[in-house]
Amino acid sequence: MEGRFPNRILPYALLFPSIAIVVAFLIVPSLQALRLAFFEVSPFTGRGLFVGLSNFRVLMESDIYRHSLEITLLIAGGIVLAGMTASLAVAVLASQPLRGLGVYRVAILWPYALSPAVAGTIWALLFDPSTGPATLLIRALTGLSPNWMMNGTYAVWVVVIAAAWKMLGFNVVFFLAGLQAVPGELREAAQVDGAGAARVFWRITFPILSPITFFLFVMNSLYAFFELFGLIDVMTQGGPGGATDILIYRLYQDAFISARWGMGSAQSILLFVMVGILTALQFRFAGRRVFYG
Amino acid sequence: MNTRMASWFARAAKVLAVTLGVAAAVGLGAAPAAAQQPVKITLWHAMGGARYDAITKDIAAGFNKANPSYVVEPLYSGSYAEAVTKAIAAIRAGNPPHIVQVFEVGTQTMLDSGAIIPVTEIVKPGEINFGDYIEPILNYYRVGGRLYSMPFNSSTAIIYYNKEAFQKAGLDPNTPPATFKDVEEMGRKIVASGSARAAITFGWPSWMLEQSHALANRLYADHDNGRNGRATQVLFNEPFGVEVLARWKRWADEKLLAYGGREYAPNKAFLSGEVAMLMQSTSQVTTIEKAARFPVGTGFLPRVEGQPAGKSVIGGASFWVLKGAGRSPKELDAIVKFFKFVAEPEETAKWHEETGYFPATKTAVGLLTKRGWFAKHPNHETAFKQMQQGIDSPATRGVLLGNFVQIRNITDTAIEKALSGKLPPKEALDEAAAEANKLLAEYGRITK
């Protein structure tokens, strides 16, 4: 075959480190998690007691876990909907030939460099119930005094805002790249035909954007499910009153604070099922234009 | 690679690691004995913020200076829960610290860990004058007559109140409420007069429920509060507990109670003058007095009327000694000397002044009285006086539960559900009791 090297051993050598690490640190532990989910484990001796489906049954029946799932879906939904809509709007605005586009793009990308923990800390400050600028702004505009430390609904909002804010730049960059792939002539032709800006957008731009949109949907969902631990741990610790008790935080509490390894692993498996669904959707619907595959 | 192979490998690796670990520990253990190095004691604690300085700069440094052949090395390990988790992980790894500070909620866990050395075993008779210690504090950490851990920062719950708001409402600023009925009557006057937006709030809802049981000499769990065998059932959903929660709910309905969140979150509402009374830990008394812009009064935690007299329950944390791979006599001596140092009248008095946690010994209390400290800071004495009242019984010594952290979480949630009207008090507590009992059963199963 043209352009390929004939070496027989070298490819194995090149692949070995990756495969070794994946097998040792990802695949084997994942299989062990599956096994551990059927046990109750003593934190002192590591000895396991087989309990069959008991852990899963407790998860299904318990109010606290059901609530945690609801909250996680709610927060994820908020981040995906609010975050991606805002990002798309910004990207559409920025996709015209503009001077200073580079400046806007870099600035909007700044939050992407921060950790969720840092983002959470900063937004906790912004929404400080007595002195935070965001609190004061909202009070001035609406007369409400949001206290996210006491009111669960506000806490969820602040979490969604902080998390969506952090992903804003990332989404914008990808949307921009996707929008650039929309042929200008197609849009112009539609406009010459008399289509309004909104129709042009929905009939032409959005369908062409759909692979990118879908890709970002998956990335944002994974982010909402798995990356928000730092934000929650620093800001709300799952509160107030369990209002922000997302699945990954529950997992940490059960597995590492209460040292219930079996129960923690059962929750890991449920999270895996959710990842599996998301990834399966991605592989099924992702077009060839999606970048990170 | 299938799971069986994987677990074989894991086990083989574990055996190898343990062998190497033991060899290393033996090798390392031999070295310091030969060297002239001061004997090092590691202490894992959860004192953050301003208390970090107190424990590191005052206590540890003070001890090290007074005992040049010993060195206590304090390590901040996060929150109470995180410190315990890390200690248990270290126990598994075979290299735990000498001393770990564990909150009262972790007592059962430590007792079942198989990794501790009870204090009574390392203290030679007469080395520490336990008779000088404040009895209820020792009783919390005593099971079956043996003292397992060394009290360090102990607290209890009291009621704080805004003297200015009381005056404005036409109440005597020197008479805090003594019963739930008092809270209701005084509270109504306060809200009616507009001197505060709400009458009362409290932190640590689960702890407050435990307190109300102890004050009425009622058990919170079976097996004598888990002190006579492991607890298998909680009792807070019995009529008494339901009545307490129903009472709180009525306060909330009358807008007397403004629930402000768990732990220390409601302090802000009290400090800002929004709420006139606050049931909270005495460990906050120094902070609250400093931050309040009004004169602060304190009183005994209000009781439910018509109940037998009990006693309020100890909170806070204590020092546990961990076995590790075995402690040398010098290490044990260092630990005992450290415990003695921490309880020295000057040291424990200073710790009390800086925080509000109890001074550990009667001598220290005497010292503070002589200095006129309590005369100048009467609020600091309230908790101590409260602990002197009432009786000692299993119901007042504090409940020991496995998975207590999780159970407190469940109870907190139940109380919040009842206060917000999501569930009637009985249903909320029944639901919480069912979950708690499941947790206790699970704990019992794996901690044979």
Added chain:
Amino acid sequence: MARHGWGALLGTHALLALATVVAVFPILYAFQVSTLTFQEVFAFPPKLAPGHAFLANLAQAWERVGLGTLLLNSSVIALTVALGKMCLAVMAAFAFTYFRDFPGKGACFVIILITHMLPLPVRIVPTFQLMETLGWVNSYQALTIPFFASATGTLLFRQFFLTMPPALSEAARVDGAGPLVFLVRILLPLSANNLAALFMVEFLYMWNEYLWPLIITSSNDMRVVQVGIKMLVATDAQAEWNVIMAGVVAAMAPPLIVLLLLQRSFVRSISLGQEKG
């Protein structure tokens, strides 16, 4: 391009400026608060100009949580993992695209792809147990080695290599150059953008990782700066925002710098990926 009036252009700029402010203001506010004293933080009306207490706050944060060690640890970990991931990803992608098909190639590809479906939380307890077994708890190894394999990176470079004209490597082969020489001398320079982009993404990811360092480190000499932030924030008393923000500034400065330096490569790498399909 359709023509827009001046009004529309101004409107676009205004909205974009608003988006920029929303994105950037919180960060700048954090910087500003880190320069105030404790009293100034709670002053009302709020003080808007920067103060002079930054160094004092930083010193306090430094002392309280050992910020120096934390920054060092975060740097070592982030650099090691970013570089390690790059190496392994390039090596794996190269093996997949530039050699005659070898037995097990498909299986290896699937194995690497699977990592997408196995984020840390899915295997966190057994991985923790594995660290205990290996004796890696509270060590650099635990914080770096498990992260070296990367599906994203491998796919990125595989896709990129596939777009290279076969003539390139054919010429090298004809010249007698071995595959490794080809990789290092010819492919890598061409991959500069992708390398920079991957480095940026992985450095940020590792610098900002919170959950794993939280559970796997137990002493200050191994802790990372993100956990240090939590330690600064978690107090019973009133949060000292000025000191906390000083710590936050220290925690966000390095990744912000990395972002500013490499973001163009990142963006370019995405755009080019889009065009090439």
